[in-house]
Amino acid sequence: MSFPVPHHDHGACIRSAMAAAEDECRRRGARLTDIRRRVLELVWSSHRPVGAYALLEALGKEGWSAAPPTVYRALDFLQAHGLVHRIALLNAFVGCAHPGHVHAGQFLLCAQCGIAVELEDKEVDAAIGRAAGRLGFSVARQTIEIEGLCAQCRQGSGQS
Numbered sequence: 001m002s003f004p005v006p007h008h009d010h011g012a013c014i015r016s017a018m019a020a021a022e023d024e025c026r027r028r029g030a031r032l033t034d035i036r037r038r039v040l041e042l043v044w045s046s047h048r049p050v051g052a053y054a055l056l057e058a059l060g061k062e063g064w065s066a067a068p069p070t071v072y073r074a075l076d077f078l079q080a081h082g083l084v085h086r087i088a089l090l091n092a093f094v095g096c097a098h099p100g101h102v103h104a105g106q107f108l109l110c111a112q113c114g115i116a117v118e119l120e121d122k123e124v125d126a127a128i129g130r131a132a133g134r135l136g137f138s139v140a141r142q143t144i145e146i147e148g149l150c151a152q153c154r155q156g157s158g159q160s
């Protein structure tokens with residue numbers, strides 16, 4: 001897979017993400033309210049991490065009378081149900097590409113264009129598990145954030 005994915009149909013991507021979110025909420029018996037659904041759609045509106053206040057601003061432009069606690073509660077719900085990941089480096093959120101099953105978050109973050117791509121590499125998970133185990137540590141949750149330049153930005157800057 002190249003980074004970002006060539007010939008990406010983002011409309012289909014959003015529709016697929018929303019269908020997966022609805023399925024996951026139904027499976028868990030959780031309610032995807034209108035505000036939660038809209039926040040998730042806004043998170044998926046690009047493959048760039050988005051902060052809570054940017055979401056609040058977008059909601060306001062659409063006529064929602066949401067306050068910061070409303071957005072944070074929606075993000076907490078979405079994160080608790082495995083529908084978004086928090087990118088600590090940016091204090092922002094991205095949609096989860098693999099909802100419905102437990103996995104570690106591994107993210108490639110382009111420092112120039114801001115795109116984020118979620119990986120799911122079982123070898124990375126296993127290596128971390130082995131290293132932690134050697135120290136007697138039990139991993140409960142992990143997120144790996146790798147910052148660099150995507151192929152398009154590297155090409156544009158003359159790096160190879």
